Amino acid sequence: MNIKADISLPTWQDVLVAHERIAPHIRRTEILTNDALDQQTGASLFFKCENLQPPGAFKVRGASNAVFGLSDDQAAKGVATHSSGNHALCLSYAAGRRGIPCNVVMPRTAPQAKKDAVIAYGGKITECEPSTSSREETFARVQAETGGDFVHPYNDPRVIAGQATCSKEFLEQVEDLDILVAPIGGGGMISGTCLTVFSIAPHVKIYAAEPEQADDAMRSLKAGHIIADDAPETIADGLKVPLKDLTWHFVSNHVTDILTASEQEIIDAMKLSWKRLKMVIEPSCAVPLAVILKNPEIFAGKRVGVIITGGNVDLDKLPWIET
Amino acid sequence: MNIKADISLPTWQDVLVAHERIAPHIRRTEILTNDALDQQTGASLFFKCENLQPPGAFKVRGASNAVFGLSDDQAAKGVATHSSGNHALCLSYAAGRRGIPCNVVMPRTAPQAKKDAVIAYGGKITECEPSTSSREETFARVQAETGGDFVHPYNDPRVIAGQATCSKEFLEQVEDLDILVAPIGGGGMISGTCLTVFSIAPHVKIYAAEPEQADDAMRSLKAGHIIADDAPETIADGLKVPLKDLTWHFVSNHVTDILTASEQEIIDAMKLSWKRLKMVIEPSCAVPLAVILKNPEIFAGKRVGVIITGGNVDLDKLPWIET
Numbered sequence: 173m174n175i176k177a178d179i180s181l182p183t184w185q186d187v188l189v190a191h192e193r194i195a196p197h198i199r200r201t202e203i204l205t206n207d208a209l210d211q212q213t214g215a216s217l218f219f220k221c222e223n224l225q226p227p228g229a230f231k232v233r234g235a236s237n238a239v240f241g242l243s244d245d246q247a248a249k250g251v252a253t254h255s256s257g258n259h260a261l262c263l264s265y266a267a268g269r270r271g272i273p274c275n276v277v278m279p280r281t282a283p284q285a286k287k288d289a290v291i292a293y294g295g296k297i298t299e300c301e302p303s304t305s306s307r308e309e310t311f312a313r314v315q316a317e318t319g320g321d322f323v324h325p326y327n328d329p330r331v332i333a334g335q336a337t338c339s340k341e342f343l344e345q346v347e348d349l350d351i352l353v354a355p356i357g358g359g360g361m362i363s364g365t366c367l368t369v370f371s372i373a374p375h376v377k378i379y380a381a382e383p384e385q386a387d388d389a390m391r392s393l394k395a396g397h398i399i400a401d402d403a404p405e406t407i408a409d410g411l412k413v414p415l416k417d418l419t420w421h422f423v424s425n426h427v428t429d430i431l432t433a434s435e436q437e438i439i440d441a442m443k444l445s446w447k448r449l450k451m452v453i454e455p456s457c458a459v460p461l462a463v464i465l466k467n468p469e470i471f472a473g474k475r476v477g478v479i480i481t482g483g484n485v486d487l488d489k490l491p492w493i494e495t
Numbered sequence: 496m497n498i499k500a501d502i503s504l505p506t507w508q509d510v511l512v513a514h515e516r517i518a519p520h521i522r523r524t525e526i527l528t529n530d531a532l533d534q535q536t537g538a539s540l541f542f543k544c545e546n547l548q549p550p551g552a553f554k555v556r557g558a559s560n561a562v563f564g565l566s567d568d569q570a571a572k573g574v575a576t577h578s579s580g581n582h583a584l585c586l587s588y589a590a591g592r593r594g595i596p597c598n599v600v601m602p603r604t605a606p607q608a609k610k611d612a613v614i615a616y617g618g619k620i621t622e623c624e625p626s627t628s629s630r631e632e633t634f635a636r637v638q639a640e641t642g643g644d645f646v647h648p649y650n651d652p653r654v655i656a657g658q659a660t661c662s663k664e665f666l667e668q669v670e671d672l673d674i675l676v677a678p679i680g681g682g683g684m685i686s687g688t689c690l691t692v693f694s695i696a697p698h699v700k701i702y703a704a705e706p707e708q709a710d711d712a713m714r715s716l717k718a719g720h721i722i723a724d725d726a727p728e729t730i731a732d733g734l735k736v737p738l739k740d741l742t743w744h745f746v747s748n749h750v751t752d753i754l755t756a757s758e759q760e761i762i763d764a765m766k767l768s769w770k771r772l773k774m775v776i777e778p779s780c781a782v783p784l785a786v787i788l789k790n791p792e793i794f795a796g797k798r799v800g801v802i803i804t805g806g807n808v809d810l811d812k813l814p815w816i817e818t
Contacts, residue, residue: 202525207549223773226530443810450546450806452773483773487766493816 182329184371191337194236197269199225203345208448213464214472218346223453223483227265229258230338230481237334238323239266247272252320254311256282257410258482259325264295275318277311285486326360327416335364342477343373353460354479356380356389357411359419366426377428381459383408389415390430407435410456433462439491457481505652507694513656517559522548526668531771536787537795541669546776546806550588552581553661553804560657561646562589570595575643577634579732580609581805582648587618598641600634608809626726649683650739658687665800666696676783677802679703679712680734682742689749700751704782706731712738713753730758730814733779756785762814780804
């Protein structure tokens with residue numbers, strides 16, 4: 173392992189503390205099974221429905237752990253982050269529940285629905301241009317002005333410990349899982365899954381699912397170092413961001429493999445989930461089902477846990493309907 | 496009560512037998528709650544997700560009770576029915592599980608998703624015009640040809656006893672419900688709900704939810720006798736059929752009231768369910784939420800059980816997206 177001395181890895185103890193801390197603020201999400209999908213894949217699939225979290229995504233776990241772990245002094249200044257998606261929304265939700273300020277830097281091009289949700293939860297948006305330089309510059313200014321605690325969307329030990337509570341619940345709810353599958357973008361959920369699995373169920377294999385068109389994590393794993401793409405284009409909008417040092421540690425040491433799916437395979441799996449599971453899921457979280465359908469030699473005959481990460485979809489614009 | 500001597504009312508004992516008989520073939524469906532919808536309505540809402548039944552609708556309960564209650568001799572000739580959709584596909588599903596023939600008469604205008612499902616489950620479709628008169632005429636011919644046991648979509652004591660198992664489970668799963676709400680078309684689910692409620696929880700009020708544009712049950716209740724429209728037009732395609740003698744008995748004696756919603760209110764409630772509950776539900780089963788949103792004076796402050804009756808939607812054709 174090549175871990176820089178200055179990065180702070182979350183521990184299993186952190187996960188236990190996190191779970192107790194966030195319990196009043198999250199949903200212990202339901203597990204669904206589906207005969208038709210089992211038949212189609214040859215596997216026994218268990219779906220943990222994080223799309224049923226109040227703000228519609230698993231990121232409420234890490235965000236709540238960060239927000240409710242702040243001392244009162246820290247909390248008075250609130251929290252701040254940059255995000256165009258579910259982390260912004262979930263951090264605003266958690267900050268709203270604690271009654272502290274939440275400042276979010278979002279690209280002006282972010283979906284209006286997500287901006288509306290941030291505002292509805294009491295978050296304050298500062299818009300930036302859709303470029304890394306503008307985002308960093310704007311965020312530095314906002315943070316300097318507000319003094320809010322920076323909660324990174326994934327490269328933060330509090331966030332990873334929070335996300336780890338999802339697979340902790342999963343292993344409590346379903347016995348004898350052979351495999352866990354989750355999507356990978358920046359690697360927060362996968363890192364939390366690694367942390368839980370190597371702590372309490374090291375026999376469980378972990379597969380990360382990634383869009384072919386944003387396969388930087390897969391290439392990083394093969395290369396042995398982080399590869400960050402500048403601006404990948406994929407319908408799985410939650411999975412465009414690169415790994416960072418903390419998440420790279422978990423991914424490089426504990427993930428069995430990273431499997432990829434094409435845009436069409438992701439859309440087909442998304443529609444199939446809507447049809448069979450009757451679940452509204454977003455494109456990013458259809459990638460696991462897509463890779464399961466594509467790789468029966470890995471999954472058939474196994475008890476496979478699938479993390480349904482989120483359900484915040486623009487219902488007016490579905491990828492299989494031409495408008 | 497004005498009950499004709501020759502109609503055979505199902506009893507609570509029939510419900511207990513039905514529940515044991517169908518247990519291997521149905522799902523004990525999950526209950527969802529949702530903070531945002533509770534806030535919006537002022538009620539504590541509990542959603543019983545019958546859309547998660549393997550064939551996507553509650554009608555698998557009554558259909559399975561009928562199919563698995565047949566003697567081997569009766570079963571050899573199979574079953575037959577007419578249905579706008581979910582009963583057809585649920586009866587096909589149940590017949591398929593028993594390995595017996597299933598003939599169904601469906602209006603040619605029924606959703607393609609439902610026709611496809613009937614065929615996938617091994618049912619045989621004969622099409623008719625979308626009117627009660629055409630349906631009954633076509634069915635008489637099909638039944639004469641096949642000799643299959645007629646399992647009426649709702650006016651059949653076996654079917655009503657089967658549907659009653661849904662509210663039986665609901666009352667076992669959620670304590671202290673004040674109100675149950677379900678959609679009303681022919682009245683099978685509502686009749687089963689009445690049967691359960693007056694048998695084991697007579698303090699629970701029952702509200703039926705009906706489209707304004709197919710409000711024959713509401714007008715029947717006010718008039719004191721069955722009013723049947725021949726071919727009402729509503730997006731709630733499962734709710735176009737009229738009450739019959741058995742269901743009229745339950746509706747007229749045990750339903751607290753029938754509330755109606757406009758087409759736009761139904762579409763809005765459907766979209767809201769997708770957005771908030773992350774559940775794919777069909778238009779017919781959005782009517783309860785629509786009437787709850789419309790009548791806060793009845794529901795606010797109450798513990799309200801809502802039966803999410805089905806989720807078989809044509810995903811290529813959503814009512815809020817112009818194509």
